[in-house]
Amino acid sequence: xxxxxxxxxxxxxxxxxxxxxxxxxxxxxxxxxxxxxxxxxxxxxxxxxxxxxxxxxxxxxxxxxxxxxxxxxxxxxxxxxxxxxxxxxxxxxxxxxxxxxxxxxxxxxxxxxxxxxxxxxxxxxxxxxxxxxxxxxxxxxxxxxxxxxxxxxxxxxxxxxxxxxxxxx
Amino acid sequence: xxxxxxxxxxxxxxxxxxxxxxxxxxxxxxxxxxxxxxxxxxxxxxxxxxxxxxxxxxxxxxxxxxxxxxxxxxxxxxxxxxxxxxxxxxxxxxxxxxxxxxxxxxxxxxxxxxxxxxxxxxxxxxxxxxxxxxxxxxxxxxxxxxxxxxxxxxxxxxxxxxxxxxxxxxxxxxxxxxxxxxxxxxxxxxxxxxxxxxxxxxxxxxxxxxxxxxxxxxxxxxxxxxxxxxxxxxx
Numbered sequence: 001x002x003x004x005x006x007x008x009x010x011x012x013x014x015x016x017x018x019x020x021x022x023x024x025x026x027x028x029x030x031x032x033x034x035x036x037x038x039x040x041x042x043x044x045x046x047x048x049x050x051x052x053x054x055x056x057x058x059x060x061x062x063x064x065x066x067x068x069x070x071x072x073x074x075x076x077x078x079x080x081x082x083x084x085x086x087x088x089x090x091x092x093x094x095x096x097x098x099x100x101x102x103x104x105x106x107x108x109x110x111x112x113x114x115x116x117x118x119x120x121x122x123x124x125x126x127x128x129x130x131x132x133x134x135x136x137x138x139x140x141x142x143x144x145x146x147x148x149x150x151x152x153x154x155x156x157x158x159x160x161x162x163x164x165x166x167x168x169x
Numbered sequence: 170x171x172x173x174x175x176x177x178x179x180x181x182x183x184x185x186x187x188x189x190x191x192x193x194x195x196x197x198x199x200x201x202x203x204x205x206x207x208x209x210x211x212x213x214x215x216x217x218x219x220x221x222x223x224x225x226x227x228x229x230x231x232x233x234x235x236x237x238x239x240x241x242x243x244x245x246x247x248x249x250x251x252x253x254x255x256x257x258x259x260x261x262x263x264x265x266x267x268x269x270x271x272x273x274x275x276x277x278x279x280x281x282x283x284x285x286x287x288x289x290x291x292x293x294x295x296x297x298x299x300x301x302x303x304x305x306x307x308x309x310x311x312x313x314x315x316x317x318x319x320x321x322x323x324x325x326x327x328x329x330x331x332x333x334x335x336x337x338x339x340x341x342x343x344x345x346x347x348x349x350x351x352x353x354x355x356x357x358x359x360x361x362x363x364x365x366x367x368x369x370x371x372x373x374x375x376x377x378x379x380x381x382x383x384x385x386x387x388x389x390x391x392x393x394x395x396x397x398x399x400x401x402x403x404x
Contacts, residue, residue: 042358042359042398043340043358043359045338046338046340102273103273103277104273104276105273138271140272140273140274141359143359143360144274144277144342144359145274145340145341145342145343145358145360146269146271146273146274146275146340147340148269148339148340148341
């Protein structure tokens, strides 16, 4: 004779919980489905493809980009401007990039994975406030998508240690 | 092990899936918010969001809000500066290619789009370029690359068109495919290649011939693109 499964039976309880959870989890686009109307899931938003942060250790300012795998930044399209009264003792320095030959733009230096731009402040920050920077940059995905130039303002706080970075605001 | 253990394990798995799905949707919403400022040429950095702490790149997909069923009515200037309504191309299936002169992949796809425009013209398919850039730069580009298909141009107004298509944070190139009634069949982000474009156009033709309904067409395109992606990865 078959035994009825009820709430007192662990199997019955499990089925009820599962049914309740499934009934609640009916969003328009669940995590296991793919988008049918575009391939937007193939690419990252620029804010995730190129994460920028800044830090100060002593007089040295460093702007750091974390570049997601499969994405790159153009060296020639990176710009950094100090806002406010702070002055630099030297211009911003960027490392040499990897040469990538673009069919139409010709050879271009690009950065993969990560890159740092560094400069020295001339004297202490004005009014002892945190220096403010405006950074602009432009990059693409190797899969064939380019993002418009992104401009962000960063407030650079003094790093307690070299591993701590200020974030954009 | 008791007989109840597998049931409890199954319940735990379903619960984990449910929690994962909720987290994905919450993250997708956060990612959309975090990237909403990209369209603005000079914007403020986004505040730290939950999206910044998620390492899996596929979780944070380029967001697009709901793509409309029909191509919105809009008008943009041609290279002579005269406004052209998109309804001028009514009755033809459209390949609306959004691009900018500073974008390498956009330049790469020009020869393909030229070929496609010629090859598919008799089948009532037209390529229309929409350049999001200054008119002088676009005119020089069109002349240099001898583009023969119609090109419309705009800056803020073109960004408005992009927003009306449901693309929250524009990146280029992207291409909208419509059937001959102006229904949007597909929106493709990134550089197009011949296998993808022919897959999509073949499906659009099936929609035009009433052999395929729009939802089925979108599904077929998504599945076909996925096959091509897997083939490219494996090959």
